[in-house]
Amino acid sequence: MQETREHTQSYYAATANWQTDYPLLAGEQRCDVAVVGAGFTGLSTALHLAERGYDVALIEANRIGWGASGRNGGQLIDGMVEVEKINEIGRKYGESAASTVRQIGIECRDAVLDRIKKYGINCDLKFGFLDVALTQQDLDYFESEIKRKRAMNYPHKMEMVARDQMHEFIGSDAYIGGMVHRGNGHLHPLNLCLGEARAAEDNGARIFEQSMVTRIHHGARPRVETADGVMHADKVVLAGNAYLGKTEPRLYGKVIPAGSYIIATEPLGDTLANEVLPQDMAVCDQRVGLDYYRLSADKRLLFGGLCNYSGRDPKDITASIRPKMVKVFPQLEDIRIEYEWGGYIAITIKRIPQMGRIQGNTYYAHGYSGHGLAPTHIAGQILADAICGDAERFDVFERIKHWKLPGGKWFANPALALGMLYHRLKEIL
């Protein structure tokens, strides 16, 4: 994929509600908090801080939502950390830490809905999510999830779907059953980013685009440098996630970038769209390199998958993903693919997001390890709370020890690819 400082050529960029054109950061400026990176993590942090009266500068290397946040599958899923990992947190850091993480997982979807509602953001929000099963093990997992969540008074309705009911939800014979979640759903992620940027601006945040931060001088008052300017700040937030690279050498290698890719068909028309996904739900299967898909507002199928840990993009995204789509929906064999794109997710070895501080006044949050749309939103709120002096939830994450891979991306990816191969073998076995 050839990247530029403009949006990748996705369906989302082609249907963005408007184009942003914020200025470059130039000259010497000052602010209370400089937020580096305008994906959901940075936008959520900046908006929460601006709402509380902070003078915020949001500095983005490319465009608002240029990274994973403006390119993703748009699947709105709650939960932040897998159950096994929450139990591990309980064993190592106490039940109260585990309960905080569990509660954050329940709240994070609402953190997105709150932004959409409060600022009237038009981002094609739809409710309804279908998890699909390929194996009996998947079905057993769904049953146990429903049971577990009922026991904890989980607020959303979830139900099993038997094999002979699957056609009420999906026009495919690829699955042996499923689980419906009425509270999760899907949306147009780039339009959500744009709406949040406008809300931050309306609350007084200053936004800079095409202004890559090249260096941060830490100290009592950090200096955030770009090619054309310097921002003096009391506090800094690093929200570059998989795209941060070596901007902050102490974070390099803490997350591993992994590629995920999406194709968008031509509009299917009402009849075919209704056949494929009659209830317009977002869908995903349970494999490590999962398929995830949904309809767009103009009734294209957006089909994603092929998580790639090798550090290399596929030569031909459509050639890699289309066969997966046709396997699930043979009726789409002759449908044209009109967009293809990909982006980078940040994985952590523990599969738990990382939050922390460098030299006391530079904060970071990254490594959502898969689905991040909802977790990024609550992470922004937790960062903003910490900056405002309430670090209770932030501290729970900061205490969790994480490993760093020496050599960052290029060393780490082959190691991770081997790990993933092991997971794939487990799936096959």
Ligand SMILES: Cc1cc2nc3c(=O)[nH]c(=O)nc-3n(C[C@H](O)[C@H](O)[C@H](O)COP(=O)(O)OP(=O)(O)OC[C@H]3O[C@@H](n4cnc5c(N)ncnc54)[C@H](O)[C@@H]3O)c2cc1C
């Ligand atoms: C193809 C794909 C599909 C996905 N599908 C889903 C999904 O359906 N549901 C879901 O929940 N999650 C999904 N995810 C994951 C989700 O998109 C991410 O977890 C989330 O968007 C991460 O947000 P972020 O703000 O932390 O990072 P990003 O959105 O990646 O933003 C980081 C930003 O920081 C900027 N930046 C980096 N370094 C600098 C610097 N030095 N100076 C200035 N700016 C800098 C980058 O340009 C970028 O805009 C998907 C991800 C991908 C790639």
